[in-house]
Amino acid sequence: MGQSLVIVNSADIMDEFDKQGANYSDRPVLQMAGELVGFNNGMGLLRYGPRLRAYRKHFSRFVGPNKPIQSHQPLIEEETRKFLRRTVENSGDLSHNLRKLAGSIILNLTYGYKAEDGQDKFVDLVEHHNKVFSLAAKPGVFLVDVLPWLKYLPEWLPGTGFLKLAREWRKTAEETANTPYAYTESQMAAGTALTSLVSTGLEDDEANHSPEYLRDLKWAAASMYGGGADTTVSIEYAFFLAMILFPEVQKKAQAEIDAVVGNDRLPTFADMPHLPYVNAVTTELLRWNSVAPLGVPHAAVEDSDGHINGYFIPKGAVIVTNLWNMLHDPESYPDPFKFDPERHLGPNPQRDVRKICFGFGRRICPGMHLADASVYSCIAMSLAVFNIEKALDSHGVPITPVHENTNSLISFPKPFECTIKPRSEKAYSLITEL
Numbered sequence: 001m002g003q004s005l006v007i008v009n010s011a012d013i014m015d016e017f018d019k020q021g022a023n024y025s026d027r028p029v030l031q032m033a034g035e036l037v038g039f040n041n042g043m044g045l046l047r048y049g050p051r052l053r054a055y056r057k058h059f060s061r062f063v064g065p066n067k068p069i070q071s072h073q074p075l076i077e078e079e080t081r082k083f084l085r086r087t088v089e090n091s092g093d094l095s096h097n098l099r100k101l102a103g104s105i106i107l108n109l110t111y112g113y114k115a116e117d118g119q120d121k122f123v124d125l126v127e128h129h130n131k132v133f134s135l136a137a138k139p140g141v142f143l144v145d146v147l148p149w150l151k152y153l154p155e156w157l158p159g160t161g162f163l164k165l166a167r168e169w170r171k172t173a174e175e176t177a178n179t180p181y182a183y184t185e186s187q188m189a190a191g192t193a194l195t196s197l198v199s200t201g202l203e204d205d206e207a208n209h210s211p212e213y214l215r216d217l218k219w220a221a222a223s224m225y226g227g228g229a230d231t232t233v234s235i236e237y238a239f240f241l242a243m244i245l246f247p248e249v250q251k252k253a254q255a256e257i258d259a260v261v262g263n264d265r266l267p268t269f270a271d272m273p274h275l276p277y278v279n280a281v282t283t284e285l286l287r288w289n290s291v292a293p294l295g296v297p298h299a300a301v302e303d304s305d306g307h308i309n310g311y312f313i314p315k316g317a318v319i320v321t322n323l324w325n326m327l328h329d330p331e332s333y334p335d336p337f338k339f340d341p342e343r344h345l346g347p348n349p350q351r352d353v354r355k356i357c358f359g360f361g362r363r364i365c366p367g368m369h370l371a372d373a374s375v376y377s378c379i380a381m382s383l384a385v386f387n388i389e390k391a392l393d394s395h396g397v398p399i400t401p402v403h404e405n406t407n408s409l410i411s412f413p414k415p416f417e418c419t420i421k422p423r424s425e426k427a428y429s430l431i432t433e434l
Helices: 011-019 031-036 050-063 067-089 091-111 121-137 148-152 161-190 197-202 211-245 247-260 269-274 276-288 323-327 368-385 425-432
Strands: 005-008 318-321 386-390 418-422
Touching (some): 050 197, 067 425, 161 197, 161 211, 211 247, 211 276, 247 368, 247 386, 276 368, 418 425
Parallel strands (some): 005 318
């Protein structure tokens, strides 16, 4: 219907778009998820411009590379140790345990909020938020995304049920932004606030604290809170699946940890430079389990200055990056469906996964360093103390899961059964003494 659509299947061509990143860092207008529900206030759907730069400044200051992330490592390690204990007590609810791990880290960093044991109101809120976002942004579901004028119809008209749904979902989007932000404000007023992205932004003496500044701080926080949970959980859930399907990788990674760390303590971030194979497991997870198979669509700000791979890209063209295809390209990654950490080691490693999976241009994932740190901690500590094995059916026969992913904007491995148990009495004591 007159909309130019560019589907990028090649990492080389995505690099060409990246070189002109400023021109290809806008977002297309999503009528349902963005205009009607209000997710266009979040970083994921925010149009390119000053607000996006303000959001990225908040992110960079608090979860950027090097020093900012290093200051958060103790928190990540503490929450990972809690995850180990929850898992040894209830290994049958792996997905919930991983969601609690990711949610606890992000809530603490974003709002200075310490999640409660068991069910937690803010962890539940972010899970509901992400579910709503996935439903609202799913391509092809809502006709209003194709015919924008439908949003002006009265809600009582037959066939406009999407308007009532959007109104209900908008409450979720606003609650996600407002409720935890108000918590931090109340803690600051009481003098009991922990250092967080929000408290740091509110205490910034150089900021003008205008209504626009406070609005952007609130929605930047909601973007970190909402955007980081699902993606990290997907990677970590895929880790447990990979260890079942490729037990030789698990054994090799455990042998490296045993040699470097020993068995009288848990791995820390100080061990990270000395665990190349474990780091390669993290990298391979980013490739093998494509969290965002088609990324988030970009849009061209202006007509292209020249051609990209022989094509003229007009203003407003929607650019979809087929990240799954790039990460499973047999020319870049031979035998792409095999989970093989060694492809990222040695003098001639295969193509850098992180230059693909985190996107391109000015929309590259601002939480990538936090994601890397969180996933490393989960993987290293879990391998140190757990054996991850196939579950048994009622007849004692091992159940071999299949690597299949959900068909959604943020993709997860479909639920699978597994057995997680301490490697030894010593490992059990390391978990329970925390």
